[in-house]
Amino acid sequence: MADLLTYSALAVLVVSFGVGIVVGLTGMGGGALMTPALMALGVPATAAVANDLVAASINKSVGASVHWRRGSPDLRLAGLLMIGSVPFAFAGGFLVKSVGEAEVQQEFLTTAIGAALLFTASTYALRMYLQLRHVTAGNELSEEAPRVRAVPTVLVGAVGGLLVGITSVGSGSLIMVALLLIYPTLSAVKLVGTDLVQAVPLVLAAAIGHVLTEGVTWAVLVPLVLGGTPGTFLGARMAAWVKQSVIRRGIVIVLTLTGLKMLGVPPEGVGIIGAALLLLGPLAWGFVRTRHGLPAFDNDSTAWRIPEPTRPDQPVPPQG
Structure with a gap:
């Protein structure tokens, strides 16, 4: 019990609450943010992965239940x-x-997680661009269920499951980007809901595998659950009305710098790259937006188009 009343446990509690909000908001970033954070707090890589997966299996269940009640998952x-x-x-x-x-x-996991973080950051940025391209191409929010492509979908699950099973990273980022590529008309809310629902058994299976081989550390696991569960619930409740573009760009930067650090890039190099991303990243994204006919710095960049009103006097609903 004394292990649960330490400064380290409090730090895990606070960090897990913040990460939980991000998971509930976007369906992405849980393992990619939490596992490196635990390692930064001094938790060994194997224990960080094992305990994060156990906590994530509980926290994602909370987010999935909120999206389930709203009817958003496919x-x-x-x-x-x-x-x-x-x-x-x-x-x-x-x-x-x-x-x-x-x-x-420990060395294997540190390298694997670092590479997974860079891969996750890349897929995260790709998702932002794909949504931007689909929106500006004239796509509208479809109310019809997309035609199922079984084989590619199962393969995506297999690759995502292997990545999560080894590193705890990727259950949201990789799978959501792949779903967007395969099903481009699937709405953002359905993407998040579908990913959170499928991620529960995925993460649970990965957690069981790591618990059988590594075990759990209660002084880490309990704060993870106590902080992450309310954070995920709060984030899921906010998902329908919070603008996510700034959050997404920030996550890309954090994942990139963390991955570089874990792969052994010198601090000076990480600092230079971080400064470049902070200063030049918004300019590059603004340039991409203007090339697609949008204002350079509009936070609503990934909103889906809503069909035009059928009568001149009918108001146009807000985009979201």
Whole structure:
């Protein structure tokens, strides 16, 4: 019990609450943010992955329940993703255990997580661009369910499950970007809802695999759950009305710098790249937006177009 009343436990509690809000808002960034944060707080990589996965299986259930009640998930797509993701996610912990002794495992996971963070940041930025392109091409929010493409969807689940099973990173970012590529007319709310629903068994399977091989650390797990659960619930409640473009760009920068640091890039290099992303990133994104006929710095860049009113006197509903 004394282990739960320390400064370190309080730090985990506060950080997990903030990460939970991001997960509930966007369906992305949970493992990608929480696992490196735990490692920065001094938790070994294997313990960080194992405890984050156990906590995420609980926290994502909260976000998924909110989206379920609102009817946003596409259960057909979620089911196909689970078929591919669950067995590969379960195998992740055993794959990490097979690489060697504890020290070798820590080095392997640090490198793997760093690479996964850079990959996640890239897919995150790609998602922003794809949504921007689809919107400016004239797509409107479709009320019809998309035609299911079973094989690609199962393969996406398998790749995402393996990545999560090893590093705890990618359950939101990789799978949501892949869904956007395969089903471009799927609305943003349905993307988040579908991902959160399929991520529950995915993360649970990965957590079981890591618990069987690594175990849990209660002084880490309890603050993760106590902070992350209310944060995820709050974020999910805010998802329908909070503008997410600034949050997304910030996550891309954080993931990129964290990944570079974990891959051994010198602090000076990380600082230079971070400054460049902060100063030049908004300018580059503004240039991309203007090339697609949009204002350079409009936060509503990924809103879907709403059909025009049928009568001249009918007001146009707000875009979201």
